[in-house]
Amino acid sequence: MADRVETESRKLLVRLRDAMASDLAGQARLDKITHLIADSMGCEVCSIYLFRDDDTLELCATEGLKPDAVHQTRMKLGEGLVGRVAKWRRVVNTPDAPSARGFRFMPETGEEIFSSFLGVPVQRLGEALGVLVVQSKQAREFSADEVYALEVVAMVLAEMTELGAFVGEGAAMSARHSQPVLIRGTVGQEGAAEGHVWLHEPRVVVTNPIADDPNREMERLTEAVDQLRVGVDKMLELAGSTDKEQTQVLEAYRMFANSKGWMRRMEEDISRGLSAEAAVEKEQSLARARMGQVSDSYLRERLSDLDDLSNRLLRILTGQGADTGAEMPPDPILVARNIGPAELLEYGRSLRGIVLEEGSVGSHAAIVARALAIPLVVHAGRITNEALNGDYIMVDGEQGLVHLRPDDTVSSAFRDKIAMLAAAQERYTSIRDKPAKTLCGSVISLQMNAGLMADLPSLAGSGAEGVGLFRTELQFLVRNKMPSRTELAALYARVLDAAQDKRVVFRTLDIGSDKVLPYMKPNDEPNPALGWRAIRVGLDKPGVMRMQLQALMRAANGRPLTVMFPFVAQFEEYRQARAEVDKTVAREARLGHVLPARIEVGAMLETPSLAYAPQKFFEEVEFxxxxxxxxxxxxxxxxxxxxxxxxxxxxxxxxxxxxxxxxxxxxxxxxTxxxxxxxxxxxxxxxxxxxxxxxxxxxxxxxxxxxxxxxxxxxxxxxxxxxxxxxxxxxxxxxxxxxxxxxxxxx
Incomplete structure (x- = not known):
């Protein structure tokens, strides 16, 4: 039976490919496809519903329902059986649709005479595009083989949608990657910028979803998987035994790369008529859909590993990827699902703006973006699916908006906004060297935050009186191993040199919560913001704190030094940290090193508890x-x-x-x-x-x-x-x- 279904599935996919290659317009092509599917599966009805917006599905083509219902019947996400398939991205298979939970009667379609219902999601890389449905008068539950066959067809429909197969006169939908798109995200770093998209991980487009020769596709898949496994083994060798955390991640990679279940599912997809690339992407889409529905952090990480391996495998199969020779535009706006601080620093100030599909306002990437003064929008949903390299894009970091391929009206208004911001900055230049003195005579000291050497030129240009916060953790976050005391001392010395005698407040290592060092074992805490972080880590790992304090004192080399401890919640924590400063001073004196001219030691008040500390704390703390x-x-x-x-x-x-x-x-x-x-x-x-x-x-x-x-x-x-x-x-x-x-x- 399975062999016969596989043969029928391959026959149907070949007929679908022929329909895709025909000169038919988009709507006519969709109509023909519904006829082919209904005929192949022996059903009276086949319908294709596509998303019109994030919450609305529209009947775009049908074989068997009333033709007048096409483009007239719409339903909300979660409404009816079709809406349930779209919302939960799960198959609905019932022999008695009218009595099934969630059924919605739509008299304009004439579907009440059809009892059996099978609906599968049409999705690509986790993005829901619509729902594919077959129905029949006979009350029966569709077999597992039939469900699987329809899922394969739905995957091909998703690829055809991506390739623009349903666009044209009387089109069922607009061309992908050609229409203006507005995406609402979250402000990560303020500012406004326009430019052209540069994808951190270029999307792989599968142009041949249907294969003629399953045996050849099996060979291609096997060769590509072998190459992938060799690559993972090489990465493990390079990581060596010193980097335990990285080794554990790569071991998980290797486990997935050698997964027999993953390989078997892709081989089954190919036997149904998919190409090797389409088989990989089908399993990747299913993994991404699952990823969006699980809350367990460990399982999400493992699904993310599988997603990354799928991308690597697709690049091997297609030859597409970062090494294709594409040139970064002169005005790049970086678009990515997420990005680490080291990778972002490699791009440096060449970027005009950054748009992340994930990320957070407190992420490493956001910290680096602020340091480089690059507009950043995070939580920009679907941006990696919508954007292509070279697309024109505008980033509004003030409102958290992204305009992709905007029309002339939006572009003109946005450029006016950029011009206004530039004019305002010009006005501020005229008061740069004047004090922030109010009309009542109060003088407010305005200082700048920093975390990179790249920030320091802004000290003079902005009119800041000093550095009120220098984040020392960035130098730890962008490395794959702990920096040495000598390296840190050299960096801190350059910071003090660049400040030219202006006060710099060095905040000691503030890690934990959303800032986890790549070479430190992560702690799976239920609420990391309230967990083992900042001064708590420093007091529990005094060796790291002492090393940093020594580096700071040696960097001062006789100059004044200001040190601030983060996340102090009670007086005793400050006293313990202050004692470490005194011990380090004594040790440096014994070693004959030049001591700072004076040392100010302060604390960050970030918890309500410290506001109610004993009076003695406020007397002892220097700021x-x-x-x-x-x-x-x-x-x-x-x-x-x-x-x-x-x-x-x-x-x-x-x-x-x-x-x-x-x-x-x-x-x-x-x-104080x-x-x-x-x-x-x-x-x-x-x-x-x-x-x-x-x-x-x-x-x-x-x-x-x-x-x-x-x-x-x-x-x-x-x-x-x-x-x-x-x-x-x-x-x-x-x-x-x-x-x-x-x-x-x-x-």
């Missing part, structure tokens, strides 16, 4: 910096990586501002220098309110200093303070509306 990003998420119990909750809470919420005022007051009692560091410090309205409640030092990305300084110099903090107090007295939840109204009133 404090409020880490606004973490403090806000812990204050509101709202994960800043979770879009559902993070936007619900405002920095200018009365409760949060009142809490910050308490910190300002406690530091004032002990004359206090600054605010975080994204909100670089937003002019937020910065104005922070200054109004008493903060006199703000640290932000270099590009924000001009806008913040401009607003501060035109404002009276006493008036803003009165606006804040009045809003609080009225019981308002946030002072933002009142402050914005005051700003409008005062121009």
């Amino acid at each position: 404090l910096s409020i880490g606004g990003n973490d403090l806000k998420q812990f204050f509101f119990a709202a994960d800043r990586e979770n879009e559902r909750v993070r936007r619900r809470y405002d920095t200018l919420n009365v409760s949060f501002l009142s809490f910050l005022e308490q910190i300002v007051a406690r530091c004032a009692q002990t004359a 220098p206090l600054s605010f560091c975080g994204e909100d410090a670089g937003r002019p309205v937020e910065a104005l309110c922070l200054a109004a409640i008493g903060l006199r030092s703000l640290s932000m990305r270099p590009a924000s200093i001009g806008p913040v300084k401009s607003l501060l110099r035109r404002s009276n903090l006493k008036d803003v303070r009165n606006v804040i107090n009045d809003a609080r007295d009225r019981g308002e939840m946030s002072v933002r509306p009142a402050v914005m109204e005051w700003l409008r009133t005062h121009g």
Whole structure:
């Protein structure tokens, strides 16, 4: 029976290929395909439903239902049996459709006379394109072989859709990769840029989904898999025994590459009539669909391994990939599913913008993008499926929008926005060397955040008075092994040289949570943001902390040094860290090294607990910096990586501002220098309110200093303070509306 079904499946695929090669227009081609499938499977009905938008399916072709229903019958995702197939991307196979759960009666189609229903998802690389359905009057459940055969046909339909087989006069759908697309993502780094797409991992397009000679395709697959296995073995040899974590990942790769089940499924696909490439992609699509439905992190990683192996195998089979000789455009916008910090640094400042399908606002890539001042949008769904190398693209990092192949109206408006941003930067240049002095006479110190040597030229150009935060973890994140003390000392010395006597606050290693070193064993914690991270790692691994402190002291070489410990939650943690500084000073003195002229030791206040530390803590600590990003998420119990909750809470919420005022007051009692560091410090309205409640030092990305300084110099903090107090007295939840109204009133 299986051999007969395989033969029938191959015959059907050959007929489909002939239909694809015909001169028929898109709609006529779809109509012919439904006829061929219904005839081949002995069914009265075959229908193709395609997505019109993210939530709507449309009947685009049918054999057996009423012709008038084509392009008229639509349903929402999850609605009816067809909608269920599309939503869950799972087969629905029932002998009695009208009584099946979720059935929706559509009288305009005339389908009520058909009892049996088999629907399979049409999907490509995890992207749902539609649903393929067959129905018959006879009440029967379709066999496993029939289900499998229809899945193979659905896969070919997906490839034909990708190749534009259904486009033309009377087309059922628009041409892929030719229409304007707007994708809404999340702001990773502000700014606006236009250019042309450069795919980090170029998509592999399968141009021959149907094969003539299954035996030859089996040979091609076997040869390619053998080549893949040799490549993985070579990677394992290069990793050696020193890099245990990398070796474990590659061992998982090798396990999948040698998986008999994976190979058997692809061989079955080929026996049905698919080419080797199409067989690989069919299994990859199924894996991606599963990946989107599992919550277990280990299983997702394993499915991701399989996805990566599939890409490698496709490149071997097709010869497509990064080594095809394609040239990066002069104005590249990098598009990727995700990217590591080292890979991003290799591109450097040549990039105009970055768009990631995954990623997060606190990821390594986001940190590097901010350091390089490159506009970044993350969570840009479907971008790697929609974009092709060379596509024109506009990235709006202010709103988290991506315009792919925009029309002239959008392009013109976007260019106006870029011109306005450039003009504003020109205005800020005129006040670059002037102090951030308010109308009431208060002077606010504006400093910049940094993490790379590439940031330091911005120190002079931005008008920053110093570096309020130098993130030392980036030098650890972009390497495959722990940097040496000598390497770190040389880097920190170059940072101090470039700062030209301006103060640089070095934050000690802040890893854990979303920043996991590639050569450290990851900890599978249920909530890593509240787990083993930052100062907790440093105190538990004192050797690393001492090595970094020694590197910093040697880099200072007689100059002043400022060190700040991250994520201090209680006084005792600061005392232990401070003791390590004192031990390192004593050891360096014994070794005869030149000591810093003076050492300032401070802490980041990122947890509410530290705001209530004993008075003795505020007397002992030499300075404090409020880490606004973490403090806000812990204050509101709202994960800043979770879009559902993070936007619900405002920095200018009365409760949060009142809490910050308490910190300002406690530091004032002990004359403890206090600054605010975080994204909100670089937003002019937020910065104005922070200054109004008493903060006199703000640290932000270099590009924000001009806008913040401009607003501060035109404002009276006493008036803003009165606006804040009045809003609080009225019981308002946030002072933002009142402050914005005051700003409008005062121009």
